[in-house]
Amino acid sequence: MxxxxxxxxxxxxxxxxxxxxxxxxxxxxxxxxxxxxxxxxxxxxxxxxxxxxxxxxxxxxxxxxxxxxxxxxxxxxFPEPSLRPADPWGRARMRLLSRMCDFYVVMAMVPLFNLSGRSRRHWTPEAIEAAAGKVAEALGWLEDYIGEDGFAVGGALSQADGAIVPQLVLAVEWIPSLFGTLDPLPRLPKLSAYWRAIQTDSICARLIGETRDAIAGVAAQAKAQAATSGG
Ligand SMILES: N[C@@H](CCC(=O)N[C@@H](CS)C(=O)NCC(=O)O)C(=O)O
Missing domain, CATH: 3.40.30.10 (Glutaredoxin)
Structure with a gap:
């Protein structure tokens, strides 16, 4: 494949x-x-x-x-090992968390993705704060559903962790470092505890490292392009 x-x-x-x-x-x-x-x-x-x-x-x-x-x-x-909780309730929560990432967290980030590709002339504090506020609001909804035992759902690695982890790299690291906004996690205790715990899982740690490296590469490429095109 x-x-x-x-x-x-x-x-x-x-x-x-x-x-x-x-x-x-x-x-x-x-x-x-x-x-x-x-x-x-x-x-x-x-x-x-x-x-x-x-x-x-x-x-x-x-x-x-x-x-x-x-x-x-x-x-x-390839059913083994399964990355879906065994019970219908757990599966529903896994799908809910993944869907919330797709429908609410990513959608809230789109204005910031768009801004990141534009000249800094367009980076008004109002636009940045409004968009970062929407991201924090969407993360607040994840807070309502996130597991409290080190994984997103069911006390074990699942598809939901694969959906949430890259969003947190973007929301907690990329957005604050690029736009100078506040880290949203201090106001979200369950998501903070989840973020600390999930980084100790070897597969999630690998995904986080890959995402960080790739975002740094894209940022460097965008900067080089802006320099050659006059900003
Ligand atoms: N619903 C799709 C979304 C995939 C998606 O939007 N991928 C983005 C990358 S983050 C993309 O390919 N965008 C088109 C582009 O960058 O030209 C999925 O879950 O696979």
Whole structure:
């Protein structure tokens, strides 16, 4: 199998959690045209006409887009070890946390993703504070549902950890360091405890390191581009 993905995107990160936890042999391919790249997406659009990462391509060439659908496919095709809680309530909470990341946390970050790609002339304190406030509000909803035993749900590593961990790297590290906003975690005790604990899980620690390195790479690329284009 092949996974077309980028390390800076939070969506493929949840797929890599399953790949690492299940020990699957998957070739990782980083297609052109994402993040600060000025390249075109080229033939990647033939694999995924939606033009987003990730896409899983099976050995017979069939392609599956959308991170959550890929995760469910990998669970069904390679059930052991399971990254889904055994009981329906636990599974519902896992899906709820993942969905909250997709619908509320990422959506709240979109204005900041957009600002980060624009000249600092557009970085008004009002725009930054409004967007950071929305991110903090969405994290507050995660606080209501996050597990209190070191994992997002069910006391064990699950798909929900793969959804939350990259969002926290962005919300707790990338946004405050780039935009000078406050770290939202001190006001969210359950999410703070979760963030401290989950970094001791070896698979999540690997995902966090990959995300940090990739974000630093994208930031350096964006800075170099801004310098050559006059800011
Ligand atoms: N719902 C999709 C979202 C994937 C997504 O939006 N990926 C972003 C990267 S963060 C992307 O590919 N954006 C298009 C682009 O950067 O051109 C999923 O879960 O896979």
């Amino acid at each position: 092949k996974l077309y993905q980028t390390y800076a995107s939070p969506f493929p990160t949840r797929v890599r959690l399953l790949i690492y936890a299940k020990g699957l042999e998957v070739e990782i391919i980083e297609p052109p045209g994402f993040h600060a790249s000025t390249e075109a997406k080229g033939d990647y659009l033939k694999i995924n006409p939606i033009g987003r990462v990730p896409t899983l391509v099976l050995d017979d060439g069939r392609a599956i887009p959308e991170s959550e659908v890929i995760c469910e496919y990998l669970e069904d095709a």
